[in-house]
Amino acid sequence: MTKALLLIDIQNGFCPGGNLPVAEGDAVVPVANRLMASGAYDLIVASQDWHPANHGSFASQHPGKIPFDMGELSGQPQVMWPDHCVQGTLDAEFHPDLETARIDFIQRKGEKPDVDSYSAFRDNDKAALTGLADWLRTKSVTELDVMGLATDYCVKFSALDAVDMLPGLKVRLIADGCRGIDTKGVDDAITAMRDAGVEITDSKRIGF
Ligand code: VGL
Numbered sequence: 001m002t003k004a005l006l007l008i009d010i011q012n013g014f015c016p017g018g019n020l021p022v023a024e025g026d027a028v029v030p031v032a033n034r035l036m037a038s039g040a041y042d043l044i045v046a047s048q049d050w051h052p053a054n055h056g057s058f059a060s061q062h063p064g065k066i067p068f069d070m071g072e073l074s075g076q077p078q079v080m081w082p083d084h085c086v087q088g089t090l091d092a093e094f095h096p097d098l099e100t101a102r103i104d105f106i107q108r109k110g111e112k113p114d115v116d117s118y119s120a121f122r123d124n125d126k127a128a129l130t131g132l133a134d135w136l137r138t139k140s141v142t143e144l145d146v147m148g149l150a151t152d153y154c155v156k157f158s159a160l161d162a163v164d165m166l167p168g169l170k171v172r173l174i175a176d177g178c179r180g181i182d183t184k185g186v187d188d189a190i191t192a193m194r195d196a197g198v199e200i201t202d203s204k205r206i207g208f
C-alpha cells in the first residue's frame with residue numbers, strides 16, 4: 001500500500017489577495033501542513049497552475065471580454081479568467097505558509113497558451129498528459145487523497161481524472177481541505193466526484 005497526498009494549486013493567486021481569489025482559500029494551508037506532518041503519507045505531490053502571460057484562458061486576451069464571462073478557447077467553451085498564476089510571478093508561487101520542503105514532486109500545468117488544464121493529469125481537451133499519472137504509476141501509488149483549490153475546477157477535474165486514468169487507484173477527497181469558487185459549483189462538484197467513485201472524507205479522519 002502506497003499512499004500519496006495530492007495538493008492542488010495552493011498558490012497565492014487562489015488565496016485572498018491573489019488575482020483569482022477563492023473565499024477562505026488560505027484556510028486549506030494549515031490542513032495541508034497537518035496532513036503532510038501526520039506521517040499518513042508515503043509521498044506528497046503538489047500541482048501548480050503555471051500560465052504564460054498570454055494564456056488564452058485570460059479575459060485580457062479576448063477583446064470585449066471581462067473576467068468570468070464565457071468565451072471560447074480553441075473552439076471549446078471557456079470561462080474567461082482574470083490573469084492569474086503567471087509563470088515567475090508572486091501570484092504563481094505556493095502560499096508562503098505551505099511547507100513546501102515536504103513536497104516530493106511538483107506538477108506544473110496550464111503552460112500552453114491555447115488550452116487550459118484544470119486537471120493536474122491532462123489538458124482540458126484530454127489530448128496531452130502532464131506526466132503525473134505516469135509518476136504515480138512509477139511509484140506504485142495505490143491510494144490518493146486530493147485536496148486544495150478550487151473545489152469546483154482544478155480539484156474536481158484532478159480527482160475525476162485520477163479515477164479515470166488510474167484504474168484500481170483508491171481516490172479520496174479531503175473535503176475540509178478544499179475551497180471553491182462558486183457555492184453551487186462546489187455542491188455539483190462533490191456530487192460528480194462521489195458519483196465517479198471518489199470517497200468524500202475529512203482531514204480529521206486521517207491517520208493522526
Ligand atoms: C483554477 C481556474 C483557473 C483552479 C485554475 O486551480 O481551480 N481555476 N485556473
Ligand code: ZN
Pocket residue numbers: 049051057084085110
Ligand atoms: Zn488557471
